Amino acid sequence: DVHFPSQGPEDIVYEAGGKLYILPFATLQPKSVEVSLVTDKALLKPRLEPADKNIQSVVLSPDGNRALFQARGNIFSVPAENGFVKDLTHSSGTAERSPAWSPDGKTIAYWSDKSGEYELYLMQTDVEGSAKKLTSYGAGFRYQPYWSPDSKKIAFIDKAMKIQVVDVANGQTIQVDKGLRMTHGELASFQVRWSPDSRYLTYNRDLDNQQEAVFIFDYNNKKLHQVTSGFYSAYSPVFDPESKYLYLVTSQSFQPMYSSIDNSFIYANSGQVAAIALLKTTPSLLAPKNDTVALKLDAPAKKEELISKAEKERKDTSLKVKALPAAKDVLIDFDGLEQRMVILPLASGNYGQLNAAKGKIIYMKGQNTGASGPGAIKYFDIEKREEKTILENANGYILSENKARILVARPNTQFAIIQAAENQKFEKPLRVSEMQTMIDPAAEWKQIFADAWRIERDYFYDPNMHGVDWNKARERYSKMLEGVTTREEANFVIAELIGELNASHTYLSGGDLERPKTQNTGYIGVDYEPDGEFYKIKKIIRGASYDAEARSPLDISGIDAKEGMYILAVNGVPLTTANDPYAAFEGLSNKAVEITYNTKPAFNGAKTVVVQTLGDEYRLRHLAWINEMATKVSEATNGEIGYIYVPSTGVDGQNELVRQFNAQWQKKGLIIDERFNDGGQIPDRFIEILNRDPLAFWGVRDGSPWPWP
Incomplete structure (x- = not known):
């Protein structure tokens, strides 16, 4: 090109x-x-780089004493509190992804592209250089591995939505199931939970009706069971550690939230935590309680006497008492499994990341729809049947295999390991800032280039790659890559490679780029006009009279600065035409400043006023432009046609459509201007709003009738 x-x-x-x-x-x-x-070639020299700004995944050791981080293509071991921080893989030319610690603590599984494709590797935790390749799958991306409790099997999902299990001893792999419409986000968050005896694994996936359903796979019999019907979405299943129940979240709460603008409504915060008894004979988790008196059977003779008496009093002597199976065996009556579901007495909301410990169902509770900010880690106390809080202000968590400790994540890449108990504090953050790795830039760029090529090969919607010989493209652009000396140049080559596909929404960003120092600038919402030694106010930027959300600091009551006047100084520093007018406002974004102004270009007789600067003028100027266009349309049509500008089909465009449509729907026609539209969502809701036909009219004795909707 x-x-x-x-x-x-x-x-x-x-x-x-x-x-x-x-x-x-x-x-x-x-x-x-x-x-x-x-x-x-200074930027090609190997150098030590921090990795804490490139964390992509984290897992907890079985005992909760250490955490594994995937960061900058390597895997790091970080202690809960004391000890060393170690780069376990230290390689620039390969990428290691999605580490998982075996429940016995002996092995770490992870994906590595050392062979040229991502394969599963196993590393002994206490032996340097012990990594061995377990699989030879070839092309394709795979996601987080999940060990079985006996450390003999690993489950995972791949980019083709195939749920698979590999036997660690021999590398043999079986396919369990396959999703239908799972994109990268769903695949990256996909979870598998094993039963305590390692026989069953449970997960949720999508159905034809686009609801989520819970499944259980019997590994011993190689048989798949659908647990929930899909009438309601159900997700995040996990087995009870005592093998009695399956816990999950089900979306069965329907409480509409009505718009304050029109009659639109949505159903949010619909999640409810539920429990299913695995056996028909197991009492419901919410079975009524009954206080009983415990018999003290101290004397063996008395004990035998009472047991004998009880047996004689049995009405049906044909029933035989069967020995219970060993506690390690999980038994499931699949017949009528969903019928045994009970919903726990918790408020409906946004639940996720269910886990189970003895006497507890632990979960992440996000903010209700409409609120913002981090969520909280909570648990349901099974005995007391009440909710308790482990930690507020959390983005996510991981429960250790021994159910005793929790790794918690907070904003700004903060992590800590706490107890799985009530009222914990985020007191000892993990020392992720000590994660460092020696990188070879040229080798790292080569790996990034290979990743970009593979990502397009494996995820691009057209397997024919728009007719491009993708192998040849890799060969050709690899030669260009040999001459790059900076990350900017490497990004350029990768962008050129991706550009061969001639497709939209193919983006490239990030890396160790040279970033110049920037300084915030304050704005006062005016157009400046140089006039001799000083600038005068050519125009005060104004939206419509009703656009109170953004106004020029000079356009509020109590300030008499007007168009045509001169701005002489900012905070006492003269503002002259020798410099750009915005230079006087450097570092003064959203701050109170003193403006000196006058009707003439001189300080004698000048006035001063204190104003609060804007952080930017984008919204103010945008509103002014929309008002200008709307005014032209109104004047040209005698007010009969309305004007709506939609900048995108994203959230900002959605807001603009509703804001402007709600005030003009009654006009004879509307001009919808979407010039310079920068994309966003599929605009189905936009079209639905504009296509609404009246279904009925309200007729009243007094006043005017009105259509509905």
Whole structure:
């Protein structure tokens, strides 16, 4: 591709394929321009880099004493409190992803592209250089591994939505199930939970009706059971550690939230925590309680006598007492399983990340829809049947295999390990800032390039890659990559590779880029006009009279600065045409400042006023532009046609449509202006609002009738 063309009087100079060319107008035959640059290639030298800003996943050790972090393509071991922080993989040329600690504490499983594709590797926790490749799946991405409690099996899901289990001893893999419409977000958050005896695994996936259903797979019999019907969505299943119940979240609460603008409504906060008895003979988790008197059977003779008497009093002597199975065996009556579901006495809301410990159902409780901020880690006390709080202000958590400790995540990459008990405090953050890795930039860029190529190969919607020979594209752009000396250049090559697909919504961002220092700037919502030594106010930016959300600081009551007046100084510092007018407001964003102004370009007779600057003028100028367009339409149509500007089909565009439509729906027509639309959601709701036909009219004795909707 040709980039950055620049025309001169006799030719055009441009870049293509990493080289400069000149195209003379006279011959129209391009000539290569030889360029020699002298560089010490400082940015190619190996260097020690912090990894805590690149954390992508975290897991907890079985005893909760350490955590594993995936960060900058490596796996780090970080102590709960005391001890060393260690890079376990330390490689720039390969990427290690999604670590998982075996329940026996002996092995760490993770995905690595060391072989050229992501395969499952096993590493002994106490032996350097012990990593061994377990699988040879070939092309494709796979997600978080989940160990069985006996440390013999690992379950995972891949990018094709295939749920699989691999036998650690021999590497044999079986497919359990397959999702239908799971994108990267759902795949990355997909969880598998094993039964305590490692026989069953449970999970949720989507159905044809786009609801979520809970499934249980019997590994011994290789049989899949659908637990919930899918009439209601159900998710986040987990087995009770005592093998009696299956806990899950079910969306069965329907409490509409009505719009304050029109009659629209949604159903939010519908999640409820529920329990299912695995056996028909197991009492419901919410069975009525009954206080009983315990018999003290001290004397063996008395004990035998009471037992004998009880047996004689049995009415049905044909019933035989069967020995209970060993506690380690999980038994499930699949017949009527969903019928045994009970909903726990908790307020409906946004629940997730269910876990179970003895006597507790632990979960993440997010803010209700409409509220913002982090959620809380809570648990349901089974004996007392009440909710208790472990920790507020949490983004997520992981329960250790021994059910005693919790790794909690907070905003700004903060982590801590706490007890799985009530009223914990975030007192000892994990020392993630000590995670450092030695990187070889060229090797790292090569791996990133390979990842980008594989991601498009495996996820791009068209398996034919829009007709592009994707293997050839990799070969061609790999040669360009050999000459890069900065991350910016590496990103450029990767972007060119992706550009071969000629598709929208294919983005590239991030990396160790050179970032110049920036300074915030204050604004007062005016257009400046230079006039001799000083600037005068050419125009005060105004939206419509009703646009109170954004106004110029000079356009509020009590301030008499007007258009045509001169701004002479800011905080006593003269503002002259020798500098850009915004230079006087550097570092003064959203701050109180003193403005000196006058009707003439002189300080004698000048006035001062204190105003609060704006952080930016975007919204103010946007509202002013919309009002200008609406005014033109109204004047041209005698007020019969309304005007609505929709900047996108994202949240800002949605807000603008509803804001402007609600005030103008009664007009004879509407102009919907979506020029410069920068994308967003599929605009089904936009179209639905604009396509609403009246279904009925309200007729009243007094006043005017009105349509509905």
